[in-house]
Amino acid sequence: MLRGKRILSTYFYLFLLVIYLPLLFLLAFSFNNSLSAGFPWRGFTLRWWEAFFSDPVAPTTVKNSFVVAVAVAVVATLMGLGLAFVLVRREFRGKNVLLSSLLVPIAIPFLLIGTSLFLLLQRTFHLERSLLNLAFAHILVALPYSSLVLMARLIGFDRSLEEAAQDLGATGFTTFRKITFPLIRPGIFVSMFLTFIISLEDAAIASFLAGSDPTVPFFVYGRLRRFEGLPLVMALSSFMVLIALAFTCFFLISAIRAKSE
Amino acid sequence: MKPNGKKLELKEDTTIRERVLNIFRKMKKLGYYWRLFPAVFWLVVFLALPLSVMFIYSLWTKVGYDMIPTWTLQNYLDIFVRKEGLYLRLLLKSLGMSAAVTLGSIALAYPVAYYISTRGGKYKYVLLALIMTPYLVSWVILILGWRMIIGHNGLVNILLMGVGLEPVKLWKTWMAVILVLIISWAPWLVLPIFVSLEKIDRTLLEAGADLGASPSENFRKITLPLSVPGLLVATFFVMIPTFGEFVAPVIAGGASGATIGTAIEEAFKRMNYPFGSAMSFLLVGIALITSFVLIRKTGLRTLMESL
Numbered sequence: 001m002l003r004g005k006r007i008l009s010t011y012f013y014l015f016l017l018v019i020y021l022p023l024l025f026l027l028a029f030s031f032n033n034s035l036s037a038g039f040p041w042r043g044f045t046l047r048w049w050e051a052f053f054s055d056p057v058a059p060t061t062v063k064n065s066f067v068v069a070v071a072v073a074v075v076a077t078l079m080g081l082g083l084a085f086v087l088v089r090r091e092f093r094g095k096n097v098l099l100s101s102l103l104v105p106i107a108i109p110f111l112l113i114g115t116s117l118f119l120l121l122q123r124t125f126h127l128e129r130s131l132l133n134l135a136f137a138h139i140l141v142a143l144p145y146s147s148l149v150l151m152a153r154l155i156g157f158d159r160s161l162e163e164a165a166q167d168l169g170a171t172g173f174t175t176f177r178k179i180t181f182p183l184i185r186p187g188i189f190v191s192m193f194l195t196f197i198i199s200l201e202d203a204a205i206a207s208f209l210a211g212s213d214p215t216v217p218f219f220v221y222g223r224l225r226r227f228e229g230l231p232l233v234m235a236l237s238s239f240m241v242l243i244a245l246a247f248t249c250f251f252l253i254s255a256i257r258a259k260s261e
Numbered sequence: 262m263k264p265n266g267k268k269l270e271l272k273e274d275t276t277i278r279e280r281v282l283n284i285f286r287k288m289k290k291l292g293y294y295w296r297l298f299p300a301v302f303w304l305v306v307f308l309a310l311p312l313s314v315m316f317i318y319s320l321w322t323k324v325g326y327d328m329i330p331t332w333t334l335q336n337y338l339d340i341f342v343r344k345e346g347l348y349l350r351l352l353l354k355s356l357g358m359s360a361a362v363t364l365g366s367i368a369l370a371y372p373v374a375y376y377i378s379t380r381g382g383k384y385k386y387v388l389l390a391l392i393m394t395p396y397l398v399s400w401v402i403l404i405l406g407w408r409m410i411i412g413h414n415g416l417v418n419i420l421l422m423g424v425g426l427e428p429v430k431l432w433k434t435w436m437a438v439i440l441v442l443i444i445s446w447a448p449w450l451v452l453p454i455f456v457s458l459e460k461i462d463r464t465l466l467e468a469g470a471d472l473g474a475s476p477s478e479n480f481r482k483i484t485l486p487l488s489v490p491g492l493l494v495a496t497f498f499v500m501i502p503t504f505g506e507f508v509a510p511v512i513a514g515g516a517s518g519a520t521i522g523t524a525i526e527e528a529f530k531r532m533n534y535p536f537g538s539a540m541s542f543l544l545v546g547i548a549l550i551t552s553f554v555l556i557r558k559t560g561l562r563t564l565m566e567s568l
Contacts, residue, residue, distance in 0.1 A: 023403065039414045
């Protein structure tokens with residue numbers, strides 16, 4: 001019994017170590033004074049970080065990724081809100097059809113969203129590859145996540161609170177602002193976070209729709225594929241890792257502070 | 262007559278008002294539905310339309326750098342016969358990869374979710390956040406990190422040589438693809454499995470223990486069956502994207518990493534859109550059927566709550 005418990009906790013810490021190992025290696029070896037990305041260690045240097053910051057493309061990929069991700073998070077969450085309200089609170093013909101087609105973007109691999117939108121936007125409408133096209137596609141794949149999260153929140157929602165507010169003379173908008181919104185706010189945060197991550201993570205759709213203005217995963221994929229400038233890619237990757245770590249620290253500190261208050 | 266007439270007029274007056282009010286109410290009721298418009302528009306223009314366009318192109322034929330509308334099923338037939346069934350083999354390889362990655366990553370994630378759920382105490386959410394962090398950035402970004410671990414000059418080989426063993430070729434092999442995918446997916450699956458474990462009523466376990474069940478019996482007969490919904494959601498989350506995976510096979514697999522995903526990407530790179538579309542569309546069909554079965558089994562409610 002006790003042995004089983006010890007094995008489980010050992011496994012847990014081993015798992016943590018394994019998933020953090022590539023991060024630690026990236027961070028450490030981005031300071032390695034060697035042209036080959038990785039072993040052996042040839043001394044400390046800042047030149048890859050300098051190369052990264054002075055590169056004409058690499059720093060803009062970070063900006064591109066974040067701009068697209070923020071836009072996707074906001075738009076997909078707003079659309080998801082609309083869908084969730086109607087799907088949870090109304091019965092209408094075609095509801096099941098809508099629900100099932102809503103799931104289709106996550107029921108097929110991202111690659112296929114990429115190929116089909118490429119054929120429509122680039123081959124049929126002859127639009128240029130751009131971040132805007134990419135944002136369109138990311139909003140599509142984010143929509144199922146945002147609406148499902150918000151629907152879950154709305155299903156457990158006590159509607160008598162809204163009715164009470166309206167009986168007391170609140171207008172529709174005031175009711176939403178004072179009652180509905182605060183109650184679904186956690187759902188909105190989760191939805192924004194999820195959709196943001198989905199957009200930030202994606203390399204598959206981006207490789208079909210983003211053009212000369214790449215996002216980070218697409219840029220890294222291209223460099224890795226052609227096997228060029230890898231030390232710079234390590235600095236860029238490490239930069240993203242640092243952002244992720246900073247985000248988690250911030251999240252943990254605010255969570256702990258919220259608990260202690 | 263006169264008072265009567267007046268009464269009649271009044272009555273008519275109210276019915277007209279009633280009617281106008283009714284129409285107004287109906288419009289207000291219908292007005293609620295404008296909320297659907299943006300999402301429905303998106304689903305039509307960016308999902309239904311492109312998939313239809315892709316289906317149409319899959320029936321065309323590539324001639325030189327152009328496509329001509331031939332309306333033939335040859336492209337679909339080609340998947341099975343061209344290059345002695347190479348594409349069929351790649352498709353099966355992809356499905357196999359999906360199954361292996363799903364099983365592997367669930368097997369890695371389950372004990373982690375179980376540990377957090379049963380032993381996390383008040384640190385449950387801190388531990389979950391720690392697990393998720395590495396993948397806030399795309400795992401594509403972490404792949405160079407993996408290369409330093411299982412690559413040619415990587416940590417594993419350095420350790421092997423350190424103890425006097427021969428170095429092994431891990432990078433640019435099929436093993437590397439599966440390994441990288443399994444470890445990349447596992448942290449994402451901790452959450453849905455954790456959610457389903459949290460929902461299990463603890464009193465059931467106490468009742469089991471009172472009736473003389475050992476902890477392992479309790480786990481096998483109560484915890485595991487009740488966490489099946491979480492496992493199905495996890496399966497849905499990994500299996501479907503992995504069907505079309507091409508980034509990891511290209512980077513970590515090299516020449517031995519060909520899958521249906523890389524074949525589709527290749528076809529699009531070479532501007533063979535009709536054949537690429539046919540392969541894509543076949544994969545759409547397979548993925549939709551698999552998803553349908555999985556979502557049917559889990560139910561929409563469970564899927565919602567696992568996010």
